[in-house]
Amino acid sequence: MFCGFTTDPKMYRWECLLLVLPFVIGRGSAQDTCGYKKCAALPVKPGYVNVHLVPHTHDDVGWLKTVDQYYYGANNSIQTAGVQYILDSVIPQLEMKPSRTFIYVEMAFFYRWWQEQDGDMRDRVRKLVSNGQLEFINGGWCMNDEASTHYNAIIDQMTVGLQFLNSTFGECGRPLVAWHIDPFGHSREQASLFAQMGFDGFFFGRLDYQDKANRLKYRNMEEIWRASPDDLGAAADLFTGALYNHYVPPGGLCFDIGCKDQPIEDDMALHDYNVANRVGIAVNTSLDQVQHFQTDHIMWTMGSDFQYQAAHTWFKNMDKLITHTNSMADKHKVNLLYSSPSCYIYHKNKASATPPGVKFAHNNTADFFPYADQPHAFWSGYFTSRPAFKGYVRRCNNLLQVCKQLEVIGAPKFSDKVPLPTSKRFREAMGVAQHHDAVSGTEKQHVANDYAMRLHAGAVECQVITSMTLQQRMVKAGALPPVAEFCNYLNISVCPLTEDEFTKSFTVTVYNPLARRRTGYYVRLPVTGDAYAVNDPEGNNVVTQVTKVSQRTQEIRGKRGKAKHELLFPVSAPALGFSTYFVSQSQNSSRSAGKQPKAGDDQEIHNEHLSLLFDGKTGLLKSVVNLETNLTLKVNQGFYWYNSSAGNNKASNKKSGAYVFRPNSTEAMPILPQQSVITSVVDGQLCQEVQQSFSPWVSQVVRLYSGQRHAELEWTVGPIPIKDDLGKEIISRFDTDIMSDSTFYTDANGRELLARVVDRRLTWKLNQTEPVAGNYYPVNSRILIKDKSKQLTVLTDRSQGGSSLRNGSLELMVHRRMLYDDGYGVGEPLNETGVFGEGLVVRGKHYLLLDTPESSGQLHRALGEQLYMAPSVLLGLAGGNDPKQYRKEFRTNYTAMKRELPSSVHLLTLEMSEDETVLMRLENQLQKAEGGAPQNVTLTGLFEPFEVEINTVEELTLGANYPSTMVQRLAWNTEGGRTKSEALRCWDSGSATVSLQPMQICTLHFKVQQRD
Template identity: 65%
Template sequence: MDRSVCLLLFLAIGITCVTAQSCGYQKCHSLPIKPGMINVHLVPHTHDDVGWLKTVDQYYYGANTTIQRAGVQYILDGVIPQLEANPKRRFIYVEMAFFKRWWDEQDEDMHSRVKKLVNEGRLEFINGGWCMNDEASTHYNAIIDQMTLGLQFLNTTFGDCGRPLVAWHIDPFGHSREQASLFAQMGYDGFFFARLDYQDKANRLKLQNMEEIWRGSPNDLGKVADLFTGDLFAHYGPPEGLCFGILCNGQPVQDDPKLHDYNVDERVKTAENRSMEQAKHYHTDHIMWTMGSDFHYQAANIWFKNMDKLIKYTNAGNKVNLLYSTPSCYVYHKNQAADVKWNNNNTDDFFPYADKAHSFWSGYFTSRPAIKGYVRECNNFLQVCKQLEVIAGPMPFTNGGPSSQTFREAMAVAQHHDAVSGTEKQHVANDYAMRLHAGAVECQEVVSHALASKMKKGSVDPPAAQFCSYLNISICATTEENDRFSVTVYNPLARQVTGHYLRLPVNGQSYTVSAPNGKPVQTQMLKVTAQTAKVRGPRGNATSELVFPVTVEALGFSTYLITKATGRASRSLFMPQVETNVVSMMIPQSPMMREDTEIHNEHLSLIFDSTTGLLKTITNLKTKLILNVQQAFHWYNSSTGNNDDSTQKSGAYIFRPNDTEPLPITTKGSVITKVVTGELVQEVHQVFSDWVTQVIRLYAGQRYAELEWTVGPIPFKDGLGKEIITRFDSDMQTDNKFYTDSNGREILERQLNHRLTWKLNQTEPVAGNYYPVNSRIFIKDKSRQLTVLTDRSQGGSSLKNGSLELMVHRRMFYDDNFGVGEALNESGVFGDGLVARGKHYLMLESPADSSQLHRNLGEQLYMAPAVSFTPNTFSTQDWSNNFNMAYSALKRELPASVHLLTLELSEEDTALLRLEHQYQAADGGTPQTVSLQGLFEPFEVVTSSVEELTLGANIHAEKLERLSWNTNEGTTGNVSQQCWDPSSATVSLKPMQICTLRFHVKRRW
């Protein structure tokens, strides 16, 4: 209906007219495309970091201008009226963490105006996640969660017209193959990024291969994970000389011929030249200009006024056609080129990224190890919190009470490419941690209420749960100060967990532990190490650690009752406590040990060299595999940019060592100071220096060794920046190949000094071979595989045959000059340098046996049991009479290859469920089927209500129609892989497939 007719009807009889929607690809049909000319798609955009130099709040409000003049609210305030002033104008917005905050502050009139612009395709959301997440340090679980948070907001607020069609990662520092796969599974048709290795980009420009079909899962999901991908020509800013905002230096279009500074001819000539220069590197007659940059459009009228003029005068010629557009319309018109066959040979990723010869952005794979560890830990607890909201029901959480929402948003913000990456200023890192802590505290209330509701049998309420956030350094007031306490262990996995060990700080000499069935549990007492006491300082005073194994049912909890034993009578009653034997007490300067030291359990034997005290041999006792391997700590001296090759320094982003061979960290003589043996755990304590220590443990029944490292404060008096690694040197012949995970999912093969799709001229032989390790790295030969799993994201490599290294900590004294403006010189709790403590998990298996084992272990580490405590005033019998001591929310376990990735409340009686096939076909993964009928104990899935959604949970799977692309191997793109069968109420999963379902729950009470 014509708008004037609509207005007359409204004035006459009160009919309200709704503007016809022209969103999606419909909006692209009306663009003024001119065949035979270079059609330049001008994309007005702003890149708004969700924290970097300033905190999230400071960026939104425009505060702290001494650091940066950036205020997101003013961008959105100014863009809306500029779009309304000219119907040809377009604008895209990306970060929902900012947009939702702005949206919530607006009145209904503004809501209506914005919805109109969205419905007409003039304001378009691109990417649509809560943030633009990092791609190296992020786990796929957290990526999916943060994207879902933003996409569901858009879907709820704007419907189909709010759905992003194109992914937009213009600033992350390298790009993972798994990220492309996830975007494809979310239903995107295109993916654009700006940061591409300088050599790779030069090669692609030469070959006209700046745009291609990226194969995100070539061996498992196949075409489902294929995605049209483009590298932006001019980074993510406008062409040189054509920047028009208040943050630009470009000349405005001065079009009054009566004035001396009239420059229309020069401005048009610049536009034509930039267009033709770019077009020769691309297929089709369509190219894209990113008209904006970091926090641009705070004075939106300047940008739009000059772009209007540039379009008008340039289009008066016959060479170039400039038009307002969006990335989705650009993708649409690229797709319409029927005569182009797109390359689809890329199955690699884009790591590590270098922007010049000696600037490899591989330092941030490890930067800020403490916050990387905290993000991983918090995501674990967030999944627990979300699950228990569904299991226990929403009753305690209505009317503004505690919920998981605060934690969800904090975790989503933490995935930003200047958050978990470790590339933010220190005060911003503190702000990220504060937000995570606030969310975790609120979720502790949720978890406490939920567990209590499932424990309660009758009228007596169980004690409120207490949480101990510093168990890794033996701090827990509940266990230290009480002679009787309970421990409730919740298992977020869909399979029973057995042989999981708890280590609780205590002050007694002996304790008895009672299992949920009332039977005594074997325990072992160990002294708190001097290093742990030093790290925790005055925050705790436990003298010992109580160690015992727990068994927890699938998606459920078990409660263990602990009592301090007084006298020999109570110890003889519960015989299970075993003695700990300290085999040797040696200082690093002591004489050499007379013979090698061995610790072992039923699966592994570890032998340590008699002279050095270093790990010497690993033996798999079941398969008889033997590996000669030495493990030690070393440090690279960080470049200060004072050598002949380059002035580039190591910093938060850049890893650039001064030498290719690191320096050893060791004292004279043996590094072993203590060997502890016992029936539950055996330990070797190593001191490499006064700031690097390690405890290597073998727990009974476990197929891996645990290596707990403590590094810091990294010394600084010598003025040398240091980048600390742990290195394993073995007798394997690995052909210069090693393997790393991609965001915790699929495995990629790496080869020293090699790139899969282009010829590398290696200029940094160490940093140029470092890759992100999110969960695991391994090397192998024909019969053996050495796998190291991590508890956080780190950088890793194999720089020579049989060697494997991981960077665990780094401290520098110079900025690397990429914007952060600070040296990566973190302080600790007590004002000294940061002390980082983490764990590596070491496995030796045959290659055939390794894949499923390390995937299962990785799942257990990432979704570790959550532990809560209560002081206990009940007797064992009274506790058992009043409370459930064990519970499972599943009536049957899921198959070993199927992971319960997501269980969360969508609405009060609606749940979102994701089931994931976590094995690759190469791991021996085979199709799996799971029935939802009778699966859950506390509720029934209303199968008639089940909706299958895309991975981002914002599109019904059967409604998804992706663009198809012509490639050298046929067509790709619009391929369905639906998993839900309503006739049988079953989910069918192929290797690496994730099934996303939403359904109503029918409570059983």
């Protein structure tokens, strides 16, 4: 087989007779000294304390200023920071001395800077990258949050950054180490994802102050994290280090232009000569730090937030510090050297491999939530902060996946006729939104507005792509069908097209992004008429229900909508395809009557799977019965509020804020009306519901749809009142008869479940200072409690904080509004307001499931997949056609798959790469404990619009920037044996089959042949 390098207008590409890779493997010359080649040549000294100085800057992709303001250095009245000047300043300083190094992390900034550079500067930067002086660490579009992010969005934002580095710098641009120095707590799933991306190590700066003290004492600041102990096993093990000094320089040794520490004055003729003092600090700090680590290699983070805008101040002083300290190294046995996290980990690994070898701990299967930096300061408030934005990010992720799929399915065929926008803007906006001061809700208000604006701009383009691509696929022959459009405010019953009194008929096209048929999905549309007829894609009549728009919804939408009713009907759509329904006004009434409950009478709603009983006196949910298993759950569900601390508590002056959750009391106060909370009961053929009002600013609708195995609880909270000068944090709480034994379970970024025990940490003994906030954990998609016979699972439509503070109880924080800042930099209280200046109203949903523990796993995985990959609903005018005529002219059913994927296999990614090849990820989404088993998928003949060219298929790491076959991760000596270095493989080219173990994600890249 002949292989060789070939030049392409966009990039170099390795080509073989049967293989085309989108990678720049070893780009440049054989003289490249990047990566571990550079590390092997570093001037380390055996028997000495080797101090690895890591020059770095931490550049938030928005926080106190917007992304643009941070890049350009605008709005410096808030914070003096300009990222462009950092990169401008660092490059010439690296060129001055080949020993100097620098790492860079945030590709959202570097990409922007790179686009502005001329050819000469790009060549200079490539040289610095190829010789290992400039090294990219982490490499994602941002340094993402780990609590409020969904794994799909994490993978996407990492992919955008890593692929840019690959196409620009090749092998020398591939990051070897993950670097999350600022996120506020760390997820086990994040470590698992990093391991699957091929990283050799993971460093972070923030861990609980008690945990850190314990690790320093027992010298386990560095360990092998077991990130998927029961499923992926060794493939997800990852060397992990908690930084000794957060991510700032050692005390007294900060040399940035904004630092107050003394520079090194080494002219002996001057009275201020201070070399002995500066060297003494360095030596003493080194000797103290090394006592807490397993080898004679330690790392100093020489930099901090937005530092190196005047890089010469740093490098000039570090040069002197290294020179003067090392000149006396024989005396104190301390050796300072310029380095990087990858070189630090390389030498750690050599110390582990060299007999007798250091053995690192290998038993941590927990995570690092919740984070507290001091007593009474648990950073668990941001799990819920800015709930509206958290919900918007989740919905945007849904739309982005749809958009990318349709670019593959339809765009290549359609682009010759009409130029389409691309998903690029949306991908980058979603990447920025995953930043640890974005979706986390810990940014200033004007920055949150900017994030939302960026998402909206990207979403608009992707809605155009979705509409035009589906329109093109509807064509049978001749003219295009009417343009289909999105209605973006259906959650408050606003849609101009359907509520216009002149609209007598319209189409509803439902695109299903799942790789299997979606049935039992309900479309709910605002309408003005009393009755409607709906025909499915084959012309059959569909059962409908018309319900009055609730009073609360009318209040929220104000003058933005005028519909009196909502039309409800079930739809079905094929795998990776669409179905079009035809809606027209009818004379036959399908209205469901709302009724006022009789005082004191219990109210019951039910479908074929569940029965919900509401107490006649209080109106609160009283019991849930699973009619299939005869399980009965006694439950009281209601809304409560914690009084936010204003800093006047005797134990501490710490306040609740964007980061910190600190209630004034361990008991939440109920939000109760003077009478029963039930305002109306709707008894419809398709949906039964109970409307509840807890106060003028808290309401809920509990729904049971026909055919569904879960109950839907749609909550509406806000404006949270603050005229009483009290900040409030609102929860929905379920008190049940489940004997949960102080144990509950939460998901990690939408994937694996972790057990939580009240007032306990798995790896250290907790001194609990905040009984409520200290037991709150991030809930990205689900939280559950169980005993031997029953399991209650609540799924969420966005990330929230949640807990189980007593046996049988489960609570989720849905909204929060404070009057004070918590003192961690934001400088303003978390006091969101809406368009009319009042407190923000937020509407969201919880999904309740009751089943046996043995049968719950597959059920909540399937529902979770359906929620975050919900169908896209587009509406269009019927153009005067009746349903029969419309079906003659246009296609009303389409699927891009020739066969469906197995029920536990999820099509995680289907997107077009810049070189017009396709990137696909398949995921086995069931854990072994949920009944997960190996699954096989054959690619031959899988898709309808194209055929996969099997001889071009290449398996990649999860970040899609490196061939999986070439992965050789560093192996470590541990207490349990030596770790494995090979990646977990999934692709068999001989049989054209993907083989997936439970929880495994397979990433493939290939060319396609379009079908005629």
